[in-house]
Amino acid sequence: xxxxxxxxTKEEIIAIYNKPLMDLLYEAATIHRQHHDPNVVQVSTLxxxxxxxxxxxxxxxxxxxxxHTNIEGNDLMSxxxxxxxxxxxxxxxxxxxxxxxxxRNVKDGEEFDQVLEMVRTINKLDMEVCCTLGMLTENQAxxxxxxxxxxxxHNLDTSEEYYKEVISTRGFEDRLQTIENVRxxxxxxCSGGIIGMGESIEDRAGMLxxxxxLNPQPESVPINAxxxxxxxxxxxxxxxxxxxxxxxxxxxxxxxxxxxxxxxxGRTQMSREGQAMCFFAGxxxxxxxxxxxxxxxxxxxEDMKMFEMLGLVPQKPFIKIMQPKTVEAEDSQFQSLGEKPxxxxxxxxxxxxxxxxxxxx
Numbered sequence: 001x002x003x004x005x006x007x008x009t010k011e012e013i014i015a016i017y018n019k020p021l022m023d024l025l026y027e028a029a030t031i032h033r034q035h036h037d038p039n040v041v042q043v044s045t046l047x048x049x050x051x052x053x054x055x056x057x058x059x060x061x062x063x064x065x066x067x068h069t070n071i072e073g074n075d076l077m078s079x080x081x082x083x084x085x086x087x088x089x090x091x092x093x094x095x096x097x098x099x100x101x102x103x104r105n106v107k108d109g110e111e112f113d114q115v116l117e118m119v120r121t122i123n124k125l126d127m128e129v130c131c132t133l134g135m136l137t138e139n140q141a142x143x144x145x146x147x148x149x150x151x152x153x154h155n156l157d158t159s160e161e162y163y164k165e166v167i168s169t170r171g172f173e174d175r176l177q178t179i180e181n182v183r184x185x186x187x188x189x190c191s192g193g194i195i196g197m198g199e200s201i202e203d204r205a206g207m208l209x210x211x212x213x214l215n216p217q218p219e220s221v222p223i224n225a226x227x228x229x230x231x232x233x234x235x236x237x238x239x240x241x242x243x244x245x246x247x248x249x250x251x252x253x254x255x256x257x258x259x260x261x262x263x264x265x266g267r268t269q270m271s272r273e274g275q276a277m278c279f280f281a282g283x284x285x286x287x288x289x290x291x292x293x294x295x296x297x298x299x300x301x302e303d304m305k306m307f308e309m310l311g312l313v314p315q316k317p318f319i320k321i322m323q324p325k326t327v328e329a330e331d332s333q334f335q336s337l338g339e340k341p342x343x344x345x346x347x348x349x350x351x352x353x354x355x356x357x358x359x360x361x
Contacts, residue, residue, distance in 0.1 A: 008212045008255050013205040017251045021243070025281055028250035032282040035257045041307065042096065042260055042285040042315040044130065045089035049118065050076045050101040050111075056169045057353045058157075059233040060197055060226055063102040066357040069231035076101065076111050082118045086125055092300045094288055095317035097122050098130035098153060098190075104170070105135035105343055108336040112140070113329070116147045120326045123148030128317045130190060135174050135343050138181040142334040145185035148326035150318075151220060152182045153190040159206025162199045164348060171344035179214065188219040188321060192262070195248055196226035196240035204248060212255040219320065220285065221259050223248050225266025231359070233352040240266060242274035246281050253282025260285045260320070272306050279310065 016024065032038060052073025054063045062069035086097045099118060106112055115131065122129045131144060132153035144152065157163060160172045175191075182189055193207045211218055225240040245266070252261050262285035263270075263278055270278075288300045307313065317323070327333075 004217065004257055005255070006213055006215045006217070008209055010202065010205045010209050013208050013212075013251060013255060014201060016254055017201060017205060017247055021247070024247065024250045025277070028253040028282045029280055031257045032253050032284070036260075036284050038279075038284075039312055040284065040315045041279065041312050042262075043094045043288045043303075044096040044098050044128075044262070044285065045085075045092075045094040046098045046100060046287045047082065047085050047089075048074075048102075049082060049099045049115070050074065050103070052102055054102040055104050057167060057350070057357070058169075059166045059350065059353050059356075060157075060194060062229040062232055064232075067231050067233070068356075068359055069229055073102075076114060079114065079117050079121055083121050083125070086122045086127060089288075090125060090127055092288065093304060093314045094127070095315055096128035096130055096150070098132060098151075098287075100132045100153075101134070103134040105341070106133050106137070106140045108140070108338050112143075113336075116143060116329065119144060119147040119149050120328070123150070123324065123326050126317060126323070132190075135170070135178045135341075136181060137337075137339050137341055138184050139334055139337050139339065141181045141185050141187065143332065143336075145187045145324065146327040146332050146334055148324045149187050150321070150324060151188045151190045153220075153222070154178045154182070155192050155194070155222065155224075156207055156210055157193045158197060158199050159203040160210060161206060162197075162203040164346070165350060166197060168346055168348050168350050168353065171346050174343050176210075179218075186324060189214075190220035190222065191218045192220075192222035192224065192264070194224040194226050194265070195244060196228075196237055196266075197234055198237060205251075208252060208255055217256045217259055219259060220262060221252055221256060222262040222264040222287075223252060223283075224264040225269065227265050227268075231356065233350070233356040235356075239269055242270055242277075245270065245274070246277050249278045249283045250281035262286060272309070275306065276310055279312065284315075
């Protein structure tokens with residue numbers, strides 16, 4: 001078994017990314033087989049429990065209130081609605097439900113209490129529960145852990161340097177602080193990023209440096225290909241070529257051998273052959289369902305046909321880490337503190353974000 005390395009440099013990762021493709025694939029596939037069953041793929045269902053109206057200015061995101069994207073917003077879903085969706089996901093082969101809310105950060109109060117009840121409900125269905133709710137404090141992370149949360153998603157998106165070209169309403173250090181807060185609990189970390197936002201290979205390597213030097217490394221790393229949505233600042237970005245995605249997956253597998261690498265947004269633009277090469281290169285997780293928050297995703301039946309064709313089987317829940325126990329609200333040791341943390345607002349100007357904001361006026 002190879003030893004996980006935590007001191008990767010940008011230069012080392014760039015050299016891996018730029019290897020001759022066949023050498024890169026062989027190395028990645030070899031490492032993948034040392035740490036994972038190559039025919040098992042973890043299947044997650046992503047559910048938008050609160051859509052649109054986000055105050056952030058992320059250049060890729062159609063849920064930002066300042067952009068004009070015709071996204072239908074909705075208030076926070078009810079616990080019963082979420083339970084129904086989770087049961088449907090379980091029946092279709094998913095082992096995990098990831099709930100996303102278009103919030104800048106978690107705020108103590110009724111809505112967060114409702115999310116905690118959603119976590120309890122899904123965990124009792126014997127499914128892994130993941131949340132992506134924005135920045136959160138250590139106490140909020142502890143409350144999620146008590147409810148039975150399995151994973152918390154908080155993507156770095158890109159390198160620290162290029163981050164400033166994508167988002168001006170929060171700082172890169174806030175992302176790292178949130179991950180650190182999650183690490184103080186028994187909740188696993190899910191953190192990855194997006195390629196195709198105009199970044200360089202150096203930026204892709206920089207993101208992998210930031211993720212791989214975390215100790216422990218994230219248990220799950222989503223690799224997204226930008227889905228350019230009309231009305232966002234990145235609406236004119238060209239689609240990522242499949243070879244870029246394969247190289248990114250393979251490089252991620254090599255530098256984070258024990259991590260589950262997830263093929264996330266952008267799969268509708270990939271052929272089955274392209275996805276098969278990504279699985280060979282080390283991807284062993286996907287998002288299933290016809291929608292990823294707001295962007296299209298392959299139909300789950302199509303995915304199951306692809307699995308059958310490739311001889312892949314969905315991973316059962318709680319294989320990597322045992323199921324967390326659910327503590328009921330009345331028995332919780334961690335109560336609402338009514339926190340109002342001062343998350344950063346860098347406030348620099350990103351011209352294309354400003355231009356997109358003004359288009360609908």
